[in-house]
Amino acid sequence: MLRSKSIKGRLIATVVVSQALLAAGLLFAGVFYTRRRLVSTLDAGLQARAMSVAALVRYTEDASGNVYFDDSLMPRSLDPDHPDFFAVWTERSGLLTRSSNWPAGLEIPAGPDLHWDLTWAHVTYRVWRISHVPVLDREEGQSFRPQDLTIVYAAPLIQVHEQVRAAGVFIALASLALLGATFLLALYGIRRGLLPLQRLAKQAALVSAHNWELRLPTDAEETTELRPLTQSMITMLARLERSFVQQREFLGNAAHELKTPVAVLKSTLQSLLHRPRSSEEYRAGVQESLEDLGRLERLLQWMLRLARAEQWAHGALRRDIELIDITETCEEAVERIRSLAQSRHTRIHLATNGKVLFRADPEDLQLVWQNLLENAVRYSPEGGVVEVAVTGTDGGPARIIFEDHGVGIPADELPHVFERFYRGDPSRTRATGGFGLGLAIAKALVEAYGGTITAENAPSQGTRMTVELPLNGSN
C-alpha cells in the first residue's frame, strides 16, 4: 500500500523540528554561557579569598623575619556544609598552615599559578594556587628580606552547578512553551494556507462531461504557488473538452451517415411490399436496394480504414514496413485514379525527379495519394489539369504537392478540411459523391509516418495540398 503523504504533516514536522533544534541550541548556549559567567565570578571570589588568607600571615615581633598565621581572624566559609579549604606555604620553611578540613593525602604539585577542578568526597571543588604573594604585614625599619607565600584555596562548585541547572530548566521550560505556541500557530497558518487548495479541489470535482467550466475560487487564483496548477488545469480541460466535442460530433456524423442509407434501404423495401407490384417494379426495387447496400458497404469500409489509420497513428498497430520508392507509389496511385479522371476529362500531370526512398507500407502511401488525387479531380473543373510534384532533397523532407485549378476552398474552411465527415460547404451534398473521410484518412496516415499535411489555396486558383515526409526519420 502507498503511504499517503500529507503536506500539512510535513510542514508542521519541519516547523516543529526546526523549532526544537533552535530550542536545544538555545539551551546549550544558555547553560554554557551561564556556567562560564558563574565560574569566572567564583574565580574572582576565590582569588579575593586567597588574598584575604594571605593578609592573615604576619611577621613575628623579633627581627628574625619569621612568619605565623593568625587564624583568629579567618572568615567563615560561605557554604557551612562544604566549607572551603586552604593551605599556605612560605618560601623559607615550607607549609605554614593548612585548614582543618584539608583533604587527607591531597598533594599539591609544585609549579606556577594555576586553577583546576577537584572532586573529593563526591563534591567538586574549584582550586586556585597563587604563588609569589608577598606578606602584607610590614615592620617599621625592617631589615630582613620580605618572604613570598604560595597559597592554595578551594571552594565547592555546588552552588554554581545548582544555578546552572536552574537556568537550564528555566530555558528548557520557556522553549517548550514557545514550541507549543509555534506548533499551534503553524497548524493554524498551514490550515489557512491550504484552504484555497481545498476550494479548488471542490470546484474541480464539479467538472464533468456535461459541465466543462472550472470556476476558479478567487483565493486559488491569487495564490502564486497554485497558479501553475490552475493554469495547467484550465488548458487540460480545454483540450479534453475539444476532443470530447470532436468525438461526439464524429459519433453524430457517423450516425447520420450510417442511418441515412439504412433509412433509404428500409423505405425502399417497405414501399415495395406495400402493395402487389409487377415483376419489373420488384426488379427495379431490388436493384436500387443493392445500390444502397453498396453505398453502405463503401461507407463502412471508409470508416474502418479511418479507424485503422488513426489507431495506427496512435501506435496501436504495427505493420510491414519496407524501403519503398515514393515516386513509384505516386505513379501507381495516378494509374488507379485514371478512370475517374477520364470520366471527368481531367488530366493528371506528374512531375518527378528520380527515386525518393522511404520506409513505409506502400499500401498506406498509395491510399494517401489516391485520396488526395480523388479530391483534386472531384474539385477540378471539367477538362482541367491536376498537377502532382514529388521532390526529395538530401537532408530535407520528401515533399509531395497536389494542385488543382478548381474553385479552391474558402479561407475559413481551410482549417477544417481534414476533419472527419467534413465536406466542403455545409451542404453535405452528395453531388460530389464522397463521404468526407478521404482527407481525414490521409492526414491520419501521414501523421502515422511522422509527416505533415497542409491545405492552402494555390497562388493562381484552386487548392494545393502539401505532404511532407521526414526522409531521415527512424520509422
Added chain:
Amino acid sequence: MRVLIVEDEPRLAENIARSLRESAGYAVDVAADGQEGWFLAESNTYDVVLLDLMLPQMDGMQLLTRIRQAGQLTPVLVLTARDEKESVVALLNAGADDYLTKPFDLGELLARTKALIRRGKGQPSPVLVIGDLQLNTVNRTVQRSGRTIMLTAMEYRVLEYLAHRPGAVVSKTELLEHLYDYNWEKFSNVIEVYISGLRRKLDNGSDQQLIHTVRGQGYILQD
C-alpha cells in the same frame, strides 16, 4: 391533402413521396435543400411538412424556425438521425410537432403524418362523422347510413379535405391548392366535375344534401 418533403437524400424522398401518394392519396412536393424547402413552404399551403434536419444551404432547424417566424401553422414532422434527448427537446421547442428517427418505418411515418394533419385541422378521430356520413381516413372508406360508397381517388381526396373542415366554406382555389402538387396544371373546372360526381354518389337514395354550394365563394360540407 398536400405534403411538403424536405430531404436531401433523393432516394429516401422519393420512397416517402411514393408511399404518401400510393397509400394516402396525398399530393406531394419534394425539396432537396433548405432554400428550395423555404421557397415552397412560403409560396404554397401545405397540410403537413416532413423535414430532414441535415440539409444543404439551410439546415432543417433554420427552416423550421423560419416557418414558425412567418406565422405558418402547418404541422411539421422532423426526420432526424439524432435521437439524443437534447436535440429532440430543442426540436420540439423550436416549433416541431413530432419527430421520427432514421431509419424509420414507412407505416409509422404514414400514421404520424395522418395524425398531424387531423390535429392540424382540429379533428381528433381518424373516423370523420358528418351527419350520417362516415369517412374512415385509415382505410379510406366512405359510408352513408351504413351503405358503403365507392369513390374515385380524386373524389375521395376532395371529400376527405372537405370532411376535415366540416361547416367551413372551402373555395375552389383552396381545394386546388391542397389536392395538387406543384408540378400540376391547375384548372378550377375539374373541381366542379369532382363535386358533381360526389354529390351524385353521396346523395343517391337520401333526401338530405351534404355538399352545399355558396355562390361565388365555394363549398360547405355539412348536415
